[in-house]
Amino acid sequence: MATAAPAVRRQVTTMSAKRRQEALAGLSFMVPALIIFLIFLIIPIGAAVYISFTDWNGISPVFEEGAYNYIGTANYSDLLRGYHVDGDRVVAASIRQRDFFIALKNTFYYVIGVVPVQTTLALLLAVIVNQRWLKAKGFFRTAFYFPSITSSVVISLIFMFMFTRGGLVNQALASVVPGYGSGNYVNWLDDPRGVLHLIFGQFGLTRESAGAWAGQRVLGLTGWEWISGPSVTLLTIMMLNIWTTIGTMMVIFLAALQDIPGHVYEAAEIDGANAFQIFRRITVPLLRPTIFFVVTLGLIGTFQVFDQVYVISSGGPAKTTLTVAYMVYQNGFDRSAMGLASATAIVLFVIIFVFTILQRVVVRERAAV
Amino acid sequence: MRKVHFLTLAALLALVVSGAGAAFARQTTSLVLMGWSSSPEENNALNRQVEAFMEAYPDIEVEVNLVPDYDTTIQAAFASGDPPDVFYVDSSKLPDWAEAGVLDVGTEKIEDPDGFYQSLVEVFTYNGEFYCPPKDFSTMTLQYNKDMFDAAGLDYPTADWTWDDLRAAAEALTGTNDQGQTVLGLVTPPNFERWLPFLYQAGGSVLNEDWTEVTLDSDEAREALEFYVGLVRDGFAGPPSAVDAGWGGEAFGEGRVAMAMEGNWVITFLLNGYPDLNWGVTELPAHPSGGEATMAFTVCYGVAADSDNQDAAWTLANYLTSEEGARMVAEEGFGVMPPRVALADAWLAARGEEFKPFIDVAEVAHKWQFPVGFGDVIDTFNAGLQLAFEGQALPEDVIFETAAAAEEVLSR
Numbered sequence: 001m002a003t004a005a006p007a008v009r010r011q012v013t014t015m016s017a018k019r020r021q022e023a024l025a026g027l028s029f030m031v032p033a034l035i036i037f038l039i040f041l042i043i044p045i046g047a048a049v050y051i052s053f054t055d056w057n058g059i060s061p062v063f064e065e066g067a068y069n070y071i072g073t074a075n076y077s078d079l080l081r082g083y084h085v086d087g088d089r090v091v092a093a094s095i096r097q098r099d100f101f102i103a104l105k106n107t108f109y110y111v112i113g114v115v116p117v118q119t120t121l122a123l124l125l126a127v128i129v130n131q132r133w134l135k136a137k138g139f140f141r142t143a144f145y146f147p148s149i150t151s152s153v154v155i156s157l158i159f160m161f162m163f164t165r166g167g168l169v170n171q172a173l174a175s176v177v178p179g180y181g182s183g184n185y186v187n188w189l190d191d192p193r194g195v196l197h198l199i200f201g202q203f204g205l206t207r208e209s210a211g212a213w214a215g216q217r218v219l220g221l222t223g224w225e226w227i228s229g230p231s232v233t234l235l236t237i238m239m240l241n242i243w244t245t246i247g248t249m250m251v252i253f254l255a256a257l258q259d260i261p262g263h264v265y266e267a268a269e270i271d272g273a274n275a276f277q278i279f280r281r282i283t284v285p286l287l288r289p290t291i292f293f294v295v296t297l298g299l300i301g302t303f304q305v306f307d308q309v310y311v312i313s314s315g316g317p318a319k320t321t322l323t324v325a326y327m328v329y330q331n332g333f334d335r336s337a338m339g340l341a342s343a344t345a346i347v348l349f350v351i352i353f354v355f356t357i358l359q360r361v362v363v364r365e366r367a368a369v
Numbered sequence: 370m371r372k373v374h375f376l377t378l379a380a381l382l383a384l385v386v387s388g389a390g391a392a393f394a395r396q397t398t399s400l401v402l403m404g405w406s407s408s409p410e411e412n413n414a415l416n417r418q419v420e421a422f423m424e425a426y427p428d429i430e431v432e433v434n435l436v437p438d439y440d441t442t443i444q445a446a447f448a449s450g451d452p453p454d455v456f457y458v459d460s461s462k463l464p465d466w467a468e469a470g471v472l473d474v475g476t477e478k479i480e481d482p483d484g485f486y487q488s489l490v491e492v493f494t495y496n497g498e499f500y501c502p503p504k505d506f507s508t509m510t511l512q513y514n515k516d517m518f519d520a521a522g523l524d525y526p527t528a529d530w531t532w533d534d535l536r537a538a539a540e541a542l543t544g545t546n547d548q549g550q551t552v553l554g555l556v557t558p559p560n561f562e563r564w565l566p567f568l569y570q571a572g573g574s575v576l577n578e579d580w581t582e583v584t585l586d587s588d589e590a591r592e593a594l595e596f597y598v599g600l601v602r603d604g605f606a607g608p609p610s611a612v613d614a615g616w617g618g619e620a621f622g623e624g625r626v627a628m629a630m631e632g633n634w635v636i637t638f639l640l641n642g643y644p645d646l647n648w649g650v651t652e653l654p655a656h657p658s659g660g661e662a663t664m665a666f667t668v669c670y671g672v673a674a675d676s677d678n679q680d681a682a683w684t685l686a687n688y689l690t691s692e693e694g695a696r697m698v699a700e701e702g703f704g705v706m707p708p709r710v711a712l713a714d715a716w717l718a719a720r721g722e723e724f725k726p727f728i729d730v731a732e733v734a735h736k737w738q739f740p741v742g743f744g745d746v747i748d749t750f751n752a753g754l755q756l757a758f759e760g761q762a763l764p765e766d767v768i769f770e771t772a773a774a775a776e777e778v779l780s781r
Contacts, residue, residue, distance in 0.1 A: 166613030
């Protein structure tokens with residue numbers, strides 16, 4: 001024991017010297033990535049935070065004297081107040097506030113519609129293409145993944161062809177659904193009516209019959225406006241997004257599915273579990289971390305939806321596809337208000353952050369149960 | 370090995386020195402001209418203009434840079450403090466860019482300003498300063514499908530038409546075609562700029578002369594919007610999407626509408642895309658009281674306030690818009706019209722006499738330009754108009770809300 005101790009110590013010192021060297025080498029390998037990370041991520045984020053407290057128009061040379069003024073939190077209050085008080089008078093929301101809450105409403109419907117559907121469908125597809133009995137697996141996996149690797153702009157343009165009023169989708173529907181013809185075609189790309197409003201209308205609930213709450217303003221919009229649901233056009237963009245993102249999520253699920261050891265399934269089968277029980281009790285619990293990952297990716301991606309809106313609708317018709325991310329672009333480049341655009345982006349970041357944390361907590365609690 | 374290195378280095382050095390020497394000897398100034406691309410033909414004409422310029426001014430070298438997504442690109446170039454020397458300025462962008470101080474003032478530097486259409490000079494005059502020489506312009510007119518008018522037994526529209534004639538013709542021309550598709554009398558895009566001529570014809574306005582007061586909330590405005598929306602609600606007109614088209618020109622070309630209100634851009638679009646279409650052009654109809662108006666859309670050549678070679682940049686901008694320089698484009702007879710009165714004949718000769726209405730209406734054309742931040746107002750109107758087309762909003766409410774939005778933007 002006594003003789004062995006120094007030898008061990010010596011070994012430790014050489015290890016630590018070696019380790020230091022390794023650390024140095026490791027660091028030097030990381031430096032290029034770190035520099036890129038700093039220049040293209042950390043500095044821009046810092047700049048966005050800084051600009052959000054100014055009235056910079058986004059045009060004047062930013063490093064020149066007098067290009068912008070520091071205006072405190074004015075941009076944030078421009079966005080967030082549902083009302084503002086002028087003396088003792090309550091003034092209704094300004095355009096910017098209304099637009100922000102419209103964008104928020106649209107974005108929420110978008111997220112609530114897209115994330116659960118794309119996660120469920122992706123899981124379903126992954127389970128299907130993971131089946132041993134399935135033939136031409138490679139073909140199906142490629143086919144389902146293909147939309148994800150195609151440019152979203154190109155896909156949006158193709159969707160526009162398919163969904164125009166006289167396009168393929170309506171023609172296909174007309175040949176299947178009785179009573180659906182060119183006279184009552186749905187105008188997929190240019191219909192501002194809310195889907196929930198349309199459904200309520202079927203049950204006789206309209207703005208007029210809804211009662212006083214419908215006219216009540218909450219955060220700049222009336223109660224009736226809040227419950228509109230996505231417009232028909234936003235619904236089209238939602239379908240497009242679900243279709244394009246399913247592939248990526250399917251691949252992630254597939255990788256996780258193949259990580260589940262076969263003997264677990266075998267044991268379940270021997271115990272007499274049927275296919276649904278196996279899926280419910282074995283597959284889903286073992287996939288929990290993956291589900292968390294996919295839902296997080298989905299949340300972040302959907303909250304940031306921009307390119308499809310930019311290509312297909314530019315926020316219209318009647319602002320029903322105006323999303324928060326599109327509003328950032330609009331304020332920065334159409335409205336000469338880069339400070340406001342930065343503030344909008346920061347608010348969007350906070351929203352995504354809060355939702356990711358919330359979702360993490362929920363998944364953890366369910367895992368504990 | 371080392372010897373080879375030394376030799377390469379020496380060769381490189383020699384190259385650099387000789388290159389620098391050559392550049393020093395020629396004393397050239399380099400300019401960057403940035404714009405967007407409208408069509409290959411127009412790009413070629415611009416390149417020819419620039420080549421002629423470089424021949425006339427051998428000490429100035431011009432690099433033409435036509436970029437996609439122009440507004441975003443140039444805004445980033447402004448913000449970085451390293452903008453192109455000369456660039457396109459759309460009339461609607463002038464207030465933003467002039468306010469931001471990125472445009473050099475041209476009042477003293479623009480040559481022969483009297484030769485331009487005075488309405489165009491006014492468009493590019495902001496706070497009393499003439500900023501940039503106009504490059505070209507387009508006006509809105511009425512296009513009509515001759516075959517459809519013949520089939521309905523109607524006379525072709527003329528410059529004497531009023532709103533009532535337009536409405537009656539639109540009603541008569543609405544129906545279905547051979548394939549059972551709806552055909553509308555008129556295509557009415559849900560855009561502020563398409564409705565504005567009706568407002569101006571009725572004698573209304575959006576803002577007062579010096580942009581300090583909102584004048585939109587008026588009987589004239591309500592009358593104009595009720596007429597425009599009425600055409601749609603009664604089923605004689607509709608937005609392009611109602612007839613499966615992306616924009617008015619396409620709806621007209623496809624034969625799904627009998628009349629459209631488009632600008633000069635529609636000329637080459639229809640001639641190239643729909644060569645068999647039998648169509649004509651006339652002025653927009655007037656208000657029953659006789660009020661005439663249309664819209665003009667125009668672009669100028671701006672010079673950057675931050676340019677290192679402003680003198681050379683102005684030489685280029687002036688050359689491109691001079692009678693000599695602009696003639697090269699006018700004689701190609703593109704859709705857009707030359708900015709100088711003296712070149713109207715050259716354009717007509719190249720383009721054809723039947724397109725004269727586009728030039729005739731220049732006198733009654735209003736500018737497409739509003740104060741900084743007016744996008745909020747235009748969006749408010751467009752959103753309201755779309756709802757009004759669906760019968761979900763009343764024209765008077767749309768006017769009220771748009772006027773309120775304009776008040777808010779002016780008070781910012």
